[in-house]
Amino acid sequence: MDTVAAPDLTTARAQVLLAVADDALVSGHRSSHWTGVAPSLEEDLAFSTIAQDGINHADLWYQLLVASDDDVRAGVDALGLGREPEAYRHAILCERPPRDFAFTLARHWAFERFDAVRLDALSASSDPDVAAVATKLLHEIRYHLEHADHWFTRLSHAGDEPHARFGEALGEALPEALGLFEAVPDEAEAVDAGLFPTGHPGLRDRWLEVIEPVLRNADYGAVVPAAGATVPVSAAGGRQGRHSPDFTDDVWPEMTALYRSHPGARW
Amino acid sequence: MTTRTDVDAAAVRRAVEGVPDPELPPVTIGMLGMVHDVHVDADGEVTVELLPTFSGCPATDMIGQDVQAAVTQVPGVHTVTVRFRHSPPWTPDRIDAEGREQLRRFGIAPPGGPVVGAVEPEGRRSLPLALSGSTDPRPCPYCGSDDTVRDAPFGPTPCRDLRYCQACDQPFEAFRS
Numbered sequence: 001m002d003t004v005a006a007p008d009l010t011t012a013r014a015q016v017l018l019a020v021a022d023d024a025l026v027s028g029h030r031s032s033h034w035t036g037v038a039p040s041l042e043e044d045l046a047f048s049t050i051a052q053d054g055i056n057h058a059d060l061w062y063q064l065l066v067a068s069d070d071d072v073r074a075g076v077d078a079l080g081l082g083r084e085p086e087a088y089r090h091a092i093l094c095e096r097p098p099r100d101f102a103f104t105l106a107r108h109w110a111f112e113r114f115d116a117v118r119l120d121a122l123s124a125s126s127d128p129d130v131a132a133v134a135t136k137l138l139h140e141i142r143y144h145l146e147h148a149d150h151w152f153t154r155l156s157h158a159g160d161e162p163h164a165r166f167g168e169a170l171g172e173a174l175p176e177a178l179g180l181f182e183a184v185p186d187e188a189e190a191v192d193a194g195l196f197p198t199g200h201p202g203l204r205d206r207w208l209e210v211i212e213p214v215l216r217n218a219d220y221g222a223v224v225p226a227a228g229a230t231v232p233v234s235a236a237g238g239r240q241g242r243h244s245p246d247f248t249d250d251v252w253p254e255m256t257a258l259y260r261s262h263p264g265a266r267w
Numbered sequence: 268m269t270t271r272t273d274v275d276a277a278a279v280r281r282a283v284e285g286v287p288d289p290e291l292p293p294v295t296i297g298m299l300g301m302v303h304d305v306h307v308d309a310d311g312e313v314t315v316e317l318l319p320t321f322s323g324c325p326a327t328d329m330i331g332q333d334v335q336a337a338v339t340q341v342p343g344v345h346t347v348t349v350r351f352r353h354s355p356p357w358t359p360d361r362i363d364a365e366g367r368e369q370l371r372r373f374g375i376a377p378p379g380g381p382v383v384g385a386v387e388p389e390g391r392r393s394l395p396l397a398l399s400g401s402t403d404p405r406p407c408p409y410c411g412s413d414d415t416v417r418d419a420p421f422g423p424t425p426c427r428d429l430r431y432c433q434a435c436d437q438p439f440e441a442f443r444s
Contacts, residue, residue, distance in 0.1 A: 049323070049422075050421075053425060056425075060353070073328070129353070132352075132353040139358070140321065140323075143420050143421065
């Protein structure tokens with residue numbers, strides 16, 4: 001088994017990068033649910049690719065936390081699969097099960113639109129590695145945004161039942177999406193240092209600027225998060241490592257089972 | 268005193284650039300524009316810097332190992348270090364003319380010319396953020412017709428989408444932009 005020095009995860013930089021990486025990893029894991037069972041072959045390919053992208057985007061961010069002279073693969077695996085549940089910094093929205101296709105697409109749209117504003121902010125990071133990875137990924141997620149927006153338009157213009165069911169799903173996903181804008185521990189330090197321009201809480205208005213007109217145009221004004229709205233208690237605390245049973249009893253044990261039962265396995 | 272080993276730097280670069288993409292064997296990583304820098308020092312230590320293509324590409328690690336193996340074969344080379352870097356970001360406009368032709372022969376429509384909008388205001392690389400099948404048309408790799416449509420934005424790998432030629436009624440794949 002390879003041994004690598006565990007990176008210091010208590011720094012503001014590490015906490016921010018873990019939030020970005022863990023959102024991608026857990027979203028990718030949940031997207032993979034549709035592989036083989038999506039409603040159409042195109043959607044099977046779409047969510048399988050989005051899952052693969054999410055897990056690989058997480059990989060790139062974890063690489064920035066692994067010292068370059070260490071065994072990078074072992075270091076990345078240790079970060080992605082070797083931490084206890086409370087060390088993960090993703091928002092609780094990301095760990096929610098796919099439920100039905102309406103909720104999957106509502107969560108997907110809310111998350112991708114958030115990911116785009118966060119990557120845009122990170123592309124101006126004072127840390128050149130962070131800026132380079134964010135720039136690269138911003139270019140790649142064009143395909144995710146196109147897919148998410150396409151389904152938003154399609155469902156919201158498809159008549160009464162699709163409009164109503166997608167509206168209900170947005171009503172579930174959007175309040176919980178506010179948890180994406182919680183700050184990680186010591187985040188203010190990373191914002192002050194220019195590593196994470198704007199910071200998670202500051203991105204909320206940018207995200208709302210993008211999604212609010214789209215929601216209102218589609219007659220979904222009722223689900224636009226209000227200015228003072230706070231994330232429901234049941235979906236709060238993810239960035240501090242407080243996760244729901246959807247993660248601690250479902251995603252985490254499954255995602256890490258192989259890593260925990262065969263330490264150092266290579267595949 | 269160590270004995271100086273003469274390593275043919277051009278041979279090292281040829282070895283690196285000649286490594287095939289494991290998923291698209293007629294196309295080399297040189298044609299794909301993945302080779303950022305090859306450094307050979309007097310002691311036979313070689314450092315190769317590669318630009319990974321799509322972040323979801325499962326072939327990336329294999330390419331690193333293949334480069335390592337290929338450079339090790341060059342006479343006089345003692346150690347090879349392969350690193351991946353993300354700046355500048357790899358974009359499909361780095362694929363050279365031969366790579367585009369090899370992709371087409373493989374049945375995959377290559378991306379068009381330079382990435383429009385890839386400018387660097389104030390030193391920041393900025394890439395286009397909009398995407399549309401209608402603004403990224405691809406001639407059919409089989410019959411050459413421009414009468415093609417994009418069927419699906421996601422294909423069999425993270426680097427390809429699915430198209431259809433209405434002239435020869437043939438589905439085909441396109442390398443993503």
